[in-house]
Amino acid sequence: MTTSHNTLSRRRLLRGGAALAGAAGATSAGIAAPAVRAAETRQWKLVTSWPANAPGPGTTAARLAERITRGSNGRLAVQVFGAGELVPAFEVFDAVASGTAEMGHTAALFWSGKMAIAPIFTAAPFGLLPEAHNAWIYYGGGQALWDALYGRFGVKPYLAGNSGFQMGGWYRRRIEGLEDLKGLKIRMPGLGGEILRRLGAAPLSLPPGEIFTALQTGTIDAAEFLGPWSDSALGFQKVAPYYYWPGFHEPNGSAEALVNAEALESLPDDLVGLIETACEAENNRGLAEAEWYNAQALQTLEAGGSELLRYPPAVLQAARREAEGVLDGVAEGDVLFERILESWRAARSASVAWGRVSRHALLDAQLAS
Numbered sequence: 001m002t003t004s005h006n007t008l009s010r011r012r013l014l015r016g017g018a019a020l021a022g023a024a025g026a027t028s029a030g031i032a033a034p035a036v037r038a039a040e041t042r043q044w045k046l047v048t049s050w051p052a053n054a055p056g057p058g059t060t061a062a063r064l065a066e067r068i069t070r071g072s073n074g075r076l077a078v079q080v081f082g083a084g085e086l087v088p089a090f091e092v093f094d095a096v097a098s099g100t101a102e103m104g105h106t107a108a109l110f111w112s113g114k115m116a117i118a119p120i121f122t123a124a125p126f127g128l129l130p131e132a133h134n135a136w137i138y139y140g141g142g143q144a145l146w147d148a149l150y151g152r153f154g155v156k157p158y159l160a161g162n163s164g165f166q167m168g169g170w171y172r173r174r175i176e177g178l179e180d181l182k183g184l185k186i187r188m189p190g191l192g193g194e195i196l197r198r199l200g201a202a203p204l205s206l207p208p209g210e211i212f213t214a215l216q217t218g219t220i221d222a223a224e225f226l227g228p229w230s231d232s233a234l235g236f237q238k239v240a241p242y243y244y245w246p247g248f249h250e251p252n253g254s255a256e257a258l259v260n261a262e263a264l265e266s267l268p269d270d271l272v273g274l275i276e277t278a279c280e281a282e283n284n285r286g287l288a289e290a291e292w293y294n295a296q297a298l299q300t301l302e303a304g305g306s307e308l309l310r311y312p313p314a315v316l317q318a319a320r321r322e323a324e325g326v327l328d329g330v331a332e333g334d335v336l337f338e339r340i341l342e343s344w345r346a347a348r349s350a351s352v353a354w355g356r357v358s359r360h361a362l363l364d365a366q367l368a369s
Helices: 001-030 057-071 089-098 131-138 142-151 190-198 208-217 230-235 261-265 270-303 313-331 336-356 361-365
Strands: 042-050 077-080 103-106 155-162 170-171 184-187 202-204 242-245 255-262 305-312
Touching: 042 057, 042 089, 042 270, 057 077, 057 103, 057 155, 057 255, 057 270, 089 103, 089 155, 089 255, 089 261, 131 155, 131 255, 131 336, 142 155, 142 336, 155 261, 155 270, 170 313, 184 208, 190 202, 190 313, 255 270, 305 361, 313 336, 336 361
Parallel strands: 042 077, 042 103, 184 202, 242 305
Antiparallel strands: 103 255, 155 255, 170 242
């Protein structure tokens, strides 16, 4: 539990102690103490950046709301609103910050215009894999830095779901080399989009619910979203035949739950703890769900005729060269941003060193003929 939450708990305890003392004094003076009130019930709105119940993040958001509602026995009832039902997909952060909604379920990569460093809390190119990202947030100081970043806006963030390792995206035409990126209109938000811009592409950000139509009509030439499960559910394979890998731009898919800080402070400690526990449970459940269904969906896509293609070495090498400069650029000029990047890079360095003799070594052995 964070220091700020402990302080909040102590303040509540002191207030509660003073109230009890006052009640005791009133009773001894012959004034009857008031009857204990029934538990207060609250109705919260949770807005998302996803179509309602979209496989992956949409189902995670729905389960999160259910966990909180059921776990509180209805004392905190959370209603989910899909993208566009209450606010547009890219206005979730502002809705939570302003109190239009008490909660949100979204991804940090959407807030680069507000906080250039924010996408790193979803994923960064050639960066942390899901388990390493979780380790950084929970044990490597990432949560405190995330709290400081969003706290400027009165928002408390939690890890709450993970779509796992991403694919490179769906393309209407083949990518044979760097020349094929020139002028390519691709839906790719976040830091990966900036890398492709530097390589000559024209990245843009579209809400998930608008990607299919943009691909179908040729408004864009390519698009990335998540992995095979979520991508195929949105039908991208019907309008773009080439599915590229690896997803160098997002080797992790952390979703976030946002809570309005004032609304959170108004809750009793047990409900604050319930929100924390529900988010952590969904972070674990969402990753397991994505890992399982991505594997199943990939087989279905291949059987259905989608062509899986590896990015050409020249593209991957050029993207890798640009990655560190992109990261330096988003951190420059802000002390907090620089601290976040320094912490993230330290976590990446440790993860790569450990991975070299653990997961990477085992994966190499598994794939060896």
